[in-house]
Every structure is written in C-alpha cells, then in structure tokens.
Amino acid sequence: MPETCRPHLEGREEWNGINNVTIERYMYRGAVxxxxxxxxxxxxDKFITxxxxxxRELCESPVDFYWxxxxxxxxxxxxxxILxxxxxxxxxxxDSLHRRTAGAPWWQTRIMGTLRALLNWVGSPETALTNTLFNIHQMHKCLAETKSSGQGISGNGTLRSLKMDAYYVLSCMGQFNMSEVSKTEFLEPLIYALFRGFVPLDVGEAAALALSTTYPPPNTTPEQxxxxxxxxxxxxxxxxEMAFQLRMLRRRGVYPSLVNVFLFCVAYAMAVVLAFSDVGERTTAHALALGILVSWLPLLVLFSILDxxxxxxxxxxxxxxxxxxxADAIRRWEKYSGIPASQLTPPLIPTGGHPPLPDWWTWNKEENLRALQLQNGPIPLFDPFQQSVRxxxxxxxxxxxxxQMGYHGLALAVVHSVYDSHGIDxxxxxIQxxxxxxxxxxxxxRPWAWWGTALVSLTMVWLFAGMAFMISYNTPTVGFACRSGSYTIYxxxxxxxWFLSLLPSYKHPNNWRRAVAHVFNTLAVLTLILIIFASFSGIFNNCICKGALAGYLDFENAEFYRNKxxxxxxxxxxxxxxxxxLPITLSLGWAVRLLIQLKPLWQASEQHNPHVRNPEVDMIWLI
Known part of the structure; x- marks a missing residue:
C-alpha cells in the first residue's frame, strides 16, 4: 500500500475533512x-486494517508500481x-523456419506453425505434456520390443539391431500427423517395410515353423x-538406411537444454531462500508463487529432450x-512374381515378362504420378509392378x-499387433x-496408457497452479484477490x-475443432502474460486487487509478519x-533415467554408417 496512506491512518494529518475521528468510518474492525x-x-485492535x-479514498496513488x-x-x-x-x-x-511450400495457405507457414505450437505448449501445458509423455511411453514400448525374450524371432539376439531400426523408424513416423494411416494402400506397405526382414510375405512365424519342411511350398520355383x-x-x-538417416536428422542440443532447466532450478532455489529470509515481504512471496505456477515449463523442456x-x-x-x-515396389515385385499374366489384376504385364528389379523411386516417376493424380478424369491402369501410390x-x-492436440498412437498400435501373444512362446x-x-x-x-498420461499431466499442472494459488491466497491480505484469481483463471x-481432447470427436480433430481449442489457449497465454507483467511491475498493487473479496486491507510492515x-x-x-x-526433482531424475535407457534406440554417428550397400538396391532416394 502506498506510504501516502500512513499519515492519514495515524491521525497525523487532516485531509479533505478526514481526521483521526472521522477516519473511523473507513476502518475495518472485523475478523482477519x-x-x-x-x-x-x-x-x-492493534492491527490496523x-x-x-x-x-481508495485515502491513498493518492491507485497503483503502487515497483519501479x-x-x-x-x-x-x-x-x-x-523472467530471464x-x-x-x-x-x-x-x-521447428525449422523454412520457406512456405508453394501454393500452401498462409496458416500453413512455418511461423504460423510455430505460433500454434507455442499456443499449445503455453496455453495448455497439460495437453502438450499428455502427448509428449504418451509418445515417450510409445518409445519405451518400442525399446522393450527390441530386447530378447522368449523364443523364435522374439528371443533372437542377432536380430536386435534390425529390431532397433524397425521400432525406431516406427516411433519417428508416429510423430507425424497421419489422418488416413489405416488405409490399406499406406498401412500394408508400412508394415511390410518394417517387418519383411523378419517374416515371409504371406505367412507368419508360427505358420512358417509349422511348414518348415514344406515352406516355401513345393510348387515354388527357384526363381521365386x-x-x-x-x-x-x-x-x-x-x-x-532409413533408421540411420532419421537418427542423423534427430535434433541434438541435449546439454544446452539441460543447462536452461538447471538455471530455472537455481532460480527456484534462490526464490525459496529469499522468501524465507524476508518473510513478510509480499513481493518475494508473489515472485515465488509465479515460479511455482510455471514449474511445468522445465518439465515440458525435460521431456521434449527425450521426445x-x-x-x-x-x-x-x-x-x-x-x-x-x-519398400512397396519390392512388395509388388515379390508378390506378383511368378503369377501368370492372365491372373494379374489388372491383366497387364510389361513386355519381356516379370521385371528383374523393383520399380525404384525416382523424382521423375513421382512427379509424373503426381501429375496423373491431379488430372480430371480416369487415371490409366498400372501394371502390378508399377508404383501407383504416392x-x-x-x-x-x-x-x-x-x-498439436489429438491422438497419435500408431507406434503403440503396431507394437501390440506384431506378436500373437504376450507369453514367452x-x-x-x-504381415497381413x-x-x-x-x-x-x-x-x-484410446488405450489406458493415454488416459493415464493425461491424468498425470493434468495433476502436475494443476498442482503447480494450486500451490501458487495457496501462497498468494495466504499472503496478507489473506483472501481471494487479483493474483490468486489470475492463477485460478489461468x-x-x-x-x-485438455478437456476437449478427452472427447471422442477430438481423437482426430479437424481444423475447426482445433480452432475452438486455440481460443482457450490464446486466452490462457494472455492471462499468463498479464501475470508475468504484474509480477515485476506491481500493477496488482492497488486497493481493489489487495482488498478484493476480503473487503479490507492490512496496513502492517514486514516486521509484523516475521513474528510467528x-x-x-x-x-x-x-x-x-x-x-x-517435488515434481521437478522427481521428473528430473526420471528424465535422466529414461534418457539413459532410450539412448540406444536413437544413438548414431557418421562413423557408424550402415553396412556396404547392395549394388542392386537403388539409393537415389537419399538425394
């Protein structure tokens, strides 16, 4: 409260007809x-309120700005x-701020994408944490599938390197928005590309073992x-090669990010020390409340290091x-080889019989296919060996x-589908x-793991908001006021x-549904900006904010509050x-543990390039 009020309250000055007698009508004598x-x-009676x-009548300055x-x-x-x-x-x-793709609308620019991401992170940290923690859970499940356990392929230690590649690629693909992932023309080539190195094209491991003496079938030609x-x-x-490329493209910078988290923890410790060394200084307590309110931020950074x-x-x-x-070209090449031309669908076969090699990717082929798909009218028939899918x-x-809000559970769905049971056998x-x-x-x-991460994320964010509210609420003047109210609103x-993300319609929300969520996120970000500005400006140091629902203001100094x-x-x-x-400390330990555990899944260096390439495998796709 401004010091200009003190002379009037102590009766040392008469102001606008208010003296030590008439001031009584402004005094509060109720419970504190x-x-x-x-x-x-x-x-x-010794406590002035x-x-x-x-x-508002006695204080000359409506706002007591800190500066x-x-x-x-x-x-x-x-x-x-703040820093x-x-x-x-x-x-x-x-994300990297590349140029906008030609023909893309303005809302699909990298800058707008970054702003949308920032709205999700700051405007609804529990939603962002839900997706981040769930993706880490999927990565952990992928890593678990690479460990040798049981019999057959599952227990074959020599295949672990290839399993690492398959499940790492799977975990990376799960981080992209795939609204039509369940379509056969996409899902079947994906599963084939991931697991053809383990099982044959047409049967599973159990069937291949049961037919070990007759598989491949007796009528299979040597060429097949x-x-x-x-x-x-x-x-x-x-x-x-795909796994190696994705590992090399994975963003580094783990240690600089950890340094930023460490600096926040140092600031947190300093705020605690200052708060208890200057008990009664309300600015110190409110600064501590601000730090606790945004303590979800280092957690989000910590877990984004893993993800x-x-x-x-x-x-x-x-x-x-x-x-x-x-991979799909190989699938077609393998699937249709040896089948008579009359049985192919469509009944077309290239001149000279079955091609000796798959229809490898080239830029011209993809562009020609794109042009055909953009044409109005029927698309010409492709032979079975020719790629017809972009x-x-x-x-x-x-x-x-x-x-982005929504459910992205491709990796977990595949992990739970690869084997026929969970036992050692x-x-x-x-593939089919x-x-x-x-x-x-x-x-x-959605699986129970997703609901669990959603509940944990909400608990953490609300725990921080609740502690910030508790500190501000119980800092004299005790009661619901601007600071505690702003924490509640945020x-x-x-x-x-977060609540919208629980609804079935928000499992894969369209742009309009996301826009509704962004309204909440935008308001939350604006509220947080106001809270941060108020923390170092003192804009909440006014009569209305201090009195608020309590209806009164205390007028004692710091020494008074130091007395228990x-x-x-x-x-x-x-x-x-x-x-x-507690959540910051526990999460830091958990994140470091996960970092050590998951590191083998993505670890790579230029010196560990894949083995010598087969000259028949066209690698022009790497350009």
Whole structure:
C-alpha cells in the first residue's frame, strides 16, 4: 500500500475533512483471516486494517508500481524469474523456419506453425505434456520390443539391431500427423517395410515353423525362392538406411537444454531462500508463487529432450515417403512374381515378362504420378509392378512434443499387433495379420496408457497452479484477490483444451475443432502474460486487487509478519515450496533415467554408417 496512506491512518494529518475521528468510518474492525487466534483475541485492535473503499479514498496513488517505490524489486524479479522463463521458452523444440511450400495457405507457414505450437505448449501445458509423455511411453514400448525374450524371432539376439531400426523408424513416423494411416494402400506397405526382414510375405512365424519342411511350398520355383530372399535382404537394407538417416536428422542440443532447466532450478532455489529470509515481504512471496505456477515449463523442456524433433521435419517426411515407395515396389515385385499374366489384376504385364528389379523411386516417376493424380478424369491402369501410390499425402505435418492436440498412437498400435501373444512362446504374426490388428486398434478407443498420461499431466499442472494459488491466497491480505484469481483463471483456461481432447470427436480433430481449442489457449497465454507483467511491475498493487473479496486491507510492515505469533505465513509458503519442488526433482531424475535407457534406440554417428550397400538396391532416394 502506498506510504501516502500512513499519515492519514495515524491521525497525523487532516485531509479533505478526514481526521483521526472521522477516519473511523473507513476502518475495518472485523475478523482477519490468517491471523494467529491468540493474537486476534488479545490484540486485534492493534492491527490496523481499512476497508477497500477507505483505501481508495485515502491513498493518492491507485497503483503502487515497483519501479516507482523500489526499482530493485523489479530488477530482482526479472533476473531471478523472467530471464530463466525466457531461456526455457527458447529451449522448447521449435521447428525449422523454412520457406512456405508453394501454393500452401498462409496458416500453413512455418511461423504460423510455430505460433500454434507455442499456443499449445503455453496455453495448455497439460495437453502438450499428455502427448509428449504418451509418445515417450510409445518409445519405451518400442525399446522393450527390441530386447530378447522368449523364443523364435522374439528371443533372437542377432536380430536386435534390425529390431532397433524397425521400432525406431516406427516411433519417428508416429510423430507425424497421419489422418488416413489405416488405409490399406499406406498401412500394408508400412508394415511390410518394417517387418519383411523378419517374416515371409504371406505367412507368419508360427505358420512358417509349422511348414518348415514344406515352406516355401513345393510348387515354388527357384526363381521365386530367390526373389523372396532378395526381398528380405533389400527391405532390411532399406530399413537400416532409413533408421540411420532419421537418427542423423534427430535434433541434438541435449546439454544446452539441460543447462536452461538447471538455471530455472537455481532460480527456484534462490526464490525459496529469499522468501524465507524476508518473510513478510509480499513481493518475494508473489515472485515465488509465479515460479511455482510455471514449474511445468522445465518439465515440458525435460521431456521434449527425450521426445526430440528432427532438425528438418520436411526432410524426414520426404525420406519416409521415398522409403515407403521403394519398400512397396519390392512388395509388388515379390508378390506378383511368378503369377501368370492372365491372373494379374489388372491383366497387364510389361513386355519381356516379370521385371528383374523393383520399380525404384525416382523424382521423375513421382512427379509424373503426381501429375496423373491431379488430372480430371480416369487415371490409366498400372501394371502390378508399377508404383501407383504416392505416400506424401499420407504423411502430414510434424506434431511431436505436443505441437498439436489429438491422438497419435500408431507406434503403440503396431507394437501390440506384431506378436500373437504376450507369453514367452509368442510368435510374430504375418504381415497381413499385423495390418488387420493395427487397423482395429487405431479405430478402437484410446488405450489406458493415454488416459493415464493425461491424468498425470493434468495433476502436475494443476498442482503447480494450486500451490501458487495457496501462497498468494495466504499472503496478507489473506483472501481471494487479483493474483490468486489470475492463477485460478489461468488454470481453468488451460483445462479447456485438455478437456476437449478427452472427447471422442477430438481423437482426430479437424481444423475447426482445433480452432475452438486455440481460443482457450490464446486466452490462457494472455492471462499468463498479464501475470508475468504484474509480477515485476506491481500493477496488482492497488486497493481493489489487495482488498478484493476480503473487503479490507492490512496496513502492517514486514516486521509484523516475521513474528510467528501474528501470522503463520511460514506454514503456507513452506508447503507450497516443498510440494512445488517435488515434481521437478522427481521428473528430473526420471528424465535422466529414461534418457539413459532410450539412448540406444536413437544413438548414431557418421562413423557408424550402415553396412556396404547392395549394388542392386537403388539409393537415389537419399538425394
């Protein structure tokens, strides 16, 4: 409260007809929240409190800005909190700002994409954390599938390197928006590309073992057997190269991000020390509340380190599309080899019989196919060996690290579909059975793991908001006021998008549904900006904000609140600081543990390029 009020309250000055007698109408003599009960019983009359109306009448300045009364307070809050918050925001996994794709609308530019991601991160951290933690869960499941357990393919340690490649590529593809992922023309080539190196084209592991003496079938020609073996080798080589490229494209910078998190933790510790060394200084307590409110930010940065985005999402998407083209070309080449021309659909066969090599990707082929698909009118028939599917339209924008709301559970659906059981005697299913099971899981309800991560994310964000509310609410004047109210509003607004994400219609939301969520996110971001500005400006230091619903303001100095016999601010501040610090500490330990565990899945270097390439496998798709 401005010091201009003190002379009027103490009766040392008469102002506008108000003196030590007439001032009584502005005094508040009722119960004071948070006051020690014994002190309230014996010495309540010594505690000066005035009504909110009295504050407005007696105080000359409506707002007590920090830079007017004490500029060091503003500078201290900026250095201790605002700068670490900015450092953490800069450490979030932004996408590269390439030029807009030719013909793309303005809302699909990289800048707009970055703004949308920022709205999701800051406007609804529980929604962003839900998607990030769920993706980490999927990565953990992918890593678990690479470990040898049981019999057959599952327990074959020599295949672990290839499993690492398959499941890492799968986890990366799950970070892209694929609204039509369940379509056969996309899902079947994907499963073939991932698992053809483990099982034959047409049967699963169990069937192949049961027919070990007669598989391949007796009527299979030597040429077909050779092509089957070549298909296995070629798809494995393409998979290894795809995994290597994605690992090299994975964004580095783990240690700089950890430094930013460390700086925030240092700021948090300093705020706690300052708060308890200057008990009663309300600016210190409110600064601590601000730090606790945004303590979800270092957690989001921590987990985004595990769920890293590629240095170029466009490059990754292009490589995935071309890789699938070549894998599907091998699938067609293997599937239709040896089938009489009269039985092919359509009944066309290239001149000279079956082609000696698959229809490898080239830029001209893809552009010609794109031009044909853009034409109005019937598309000419393709022979079975000729690629008729472009995979670019199936692989959408990068949505990892909570950039976009929605359910992205491709990796988990595939992981739960690969084997026929969970026991030690499990066997890998056939490619077609994996496709059917994956499609069924994608069309079904979201798994319990997703709901669990959603609940954990909401609990963490609301825990921080609740502790910030508790500290501000119990800092005299005790009661619901502007600061505690703004924390409540921010928490409720961030809850909006999270609640919408639970609805069935938001499993794969369209642009209009996302726009509704962005309204909540935008309001939440604006509220947080106001909270941060108020923390170092003192804009909430006015009569209305201090009195608020309590209807009165206290008028004591810091020394008064340092006395535990008057107000027990220690209890509330200590509880808020400890409870607020626990999730950060535990999450830091958990994140480091996960980083060590998951590192083998994505670890790569230029010195560990895949083996010598087969000259028959065209690698022009890497350009």
């Amino acid at each position: 929240r948070g006051m020690n009960s014994e002190y309230a019983r014996t010495s309540r 005035i009504t909110t109306e009295g504050c 007017h009364s004490d500029i060091t307070t503003t500078l201290s809050i900026i250095s201790n909190w 670490p918050i900015i450092a953490l925001l800069s450490a979030l996994p932004y 057997r050779e092509r089957s073996e070549q298909a296995k080798i070629w798809t494995s080589e393409l998979l290894q 890293r985005n590629p240095m170029s999402a466009d490059r990754s998407r292009k490589l995935m599309s071309r890789w699938l083209w070549n 995979f670019d339209p199936f692989i959408g924008e990068f949505v990892g690290q909570g950039r 499990r066997r890998m299913r056939s 059975d994996i496709v059917v099971s994956t499609r069924k899981k994608l069309h079904g309800s 928490g409720l607004l961030t809850f909006g998008s 016999d008057h107000f027990n601010v220690y209890t509330w501040w200590m509880a808020g600081a400890i409870v607020g610090a």
